[in-house]
Each structure stands twice: as structure tokens, then as C-alpha cells.
Amino acid sequence: MDPDAVAKAFVDHYYSTFDSNRAGLANLYQDGSMLTFEGQKILGSQNIVAKLVGLPFQQCQHNITTVDCQPSGAGGVLVFVSGTLQLAGEQHALKFSQMFHLMPTAQGSFYVLNDIFRLNYT
Amino acid sequence: MEEQIDLVGKAFVDHYYHLFDNDRPALSSLYQPSSMLTFEGQKIQGVEDITAKLNQLPFDQCRHVVSTIDSQPSSFTGGIVVFVSGSLQLPGEEHHLRFSQMFHLIPVPQGNFFVQNDMFRLNYG
Numbered sequence: 001m002d003p004d005a006v007a008k009a010f011v012d013h014y015y016s017t018f019d020s021n022r023a024g025l026a027n028l029y030q031d032g033s034m035l036t037f038e039g040q041k042i043l044g045s046q047n048i049v050a051k052l053v054g055l056p057f058q059q060c061q062h063n064i065t066t067v068d069c070q071p072s073g074a075g076g077v078l079v080f081v082s083g084t085l086q087l088a089g090e091q092h093a094l095k096f097s098q099m100f101h102l103m104p105t106a107q108g109s110f111y112v113l114n115d116i117f118r119l120n121y122t
Numbered sequence: 123m124e125e126q127i128d129l130v131g132k133a134f135v136d137h138y139y140h141l142f143d144n145d146r147p148a149l150s151s152l153y154q155p156s157s158m159l160t161f162e163g164q165k166i167q168g169v170e171d172i173t174a175k176l177n178q179l180p181f182d183q184c185r186h187v188v189s190t191i192d193s194q195p196s197s198f199t200g201g202i203v204v205f206v207s208g209s210l211q212l213p214g215e216e217h218h219l220r221f222s223q224m225f226h227l228i229p230v231p232q233g234n235f236f237v238q239n240d241m242f243r244l245n246y247g
Contacts, residue, residue, distance in 0.1 A: 120222065
């Protein structure tokens, strides 16, 4: 398993899905997955997807600036992302940081066990 | 009401940056040979190399001011992921540097934690 390759593939897939078909994120989370979104804690794929689909914007575009990754020692991959989030109609893009802890599935892919998102205010 | 995991995350963060800002060599107590640090994209492995990197950063004094701490359990074996944002003040510098950092903490038999994974990035405005 090459953590860099896993991280890059995951990041590309995650944000393109987020930006084009947010409900499609459901198969990246499982019942035990955790999301902390701007300090709000959400547990489980259904609740997580409901939160993301319910965010107060229809369209967005994530532009990724940095991706760092390391094997987590639990068979997983930790991914640390920074970038900007462009909302339709907004002049200024929002800066964000996000971390994912990816765990392997039986089928040979990865799901998100831990997800923490924070906007970076200047 | 704060959960146990939040209390552990906060206690660790307070301790880590207190050591960093007051006794940087003592950070070696928080890393082990298996530890990994990615510092502004540079990958460093093991307590010795990590401590050397942190001790050699181009400033003698600094102060971390933490804005946010988010913690979650990372696995069945008691690990915790901690996600921090804040600012880094260097003496003589007018503007603070903003940063984000994530830690993956693994418990040790003595009841505290070591840093298995550490990733640091400055947030340029």
C-alpha cells in the first residue's frame, strides 16, 4: 500500500464528488465514521451525509493547495489537506483545512473513519 | 459538557505547545522511533530526527496561541486524532503566522500518549 497514492486518489475523488454530487459521498463513510464540522460532531454515514447535503449552498468548488499523508499505524492512512472553497456568487474564496483518517475496506478500497473540517479565518 | 476525548486532546495540546514554547528539547519525550513528522511538506521519521528538526527551526523563541482543538477516537486501541489551528508568534515579527496541525496519539502503558503521526502546515493568508 502506497500512502501517497491512496491519499491523492482519495482527495481527488472526495472533492470532485463533493463538488458535483454531494449525496454520493455516502459510500465513503460507514456507521462508525465521525465528522467534526466547524466544531459540530456528527456520527455515522447517514447523519454525516445529511449534514453535508444540508450545508447552506448549492454549488461549491474546492481548490486543493496542499496534501500531506502518513500511514496511521492502524492499517490506515492519515491525510491532511489545505485549500480554498469557492461558493457560487461569493467574491472571496474561503480557506479551509481538513484531515481524514482512511481505513481499508474488505473490498480493497478505503472509507473515512475520521473527518475533521475547519475554515481558516484570517 | 466536554467529553473525555476532548479533555485528553486539550490536555495534550496544552502540554505539547507548552514544551515547544519553553523547553523544545523536551519534546523528545513525546515521540518514539516509529513517529513520523511532516513539517511544511518535509517528511521526518523517528524521535531523534524529529527532535533535531524542531530544535533547529530558525527561531530561538516562539509562542503558540491555539484557536481551535478538535479530537476524535482513531481506532479500537485507544488512539486519538487531534486537529489544531492557531497562530505562531515569533519575537520581533509584527505579524503572527497562522498554522494548522494534526496529531495522532497512541496510548502508552504508563497512561499517557506519544505522537505517532504529526503534520504541520502554515496557513498563508
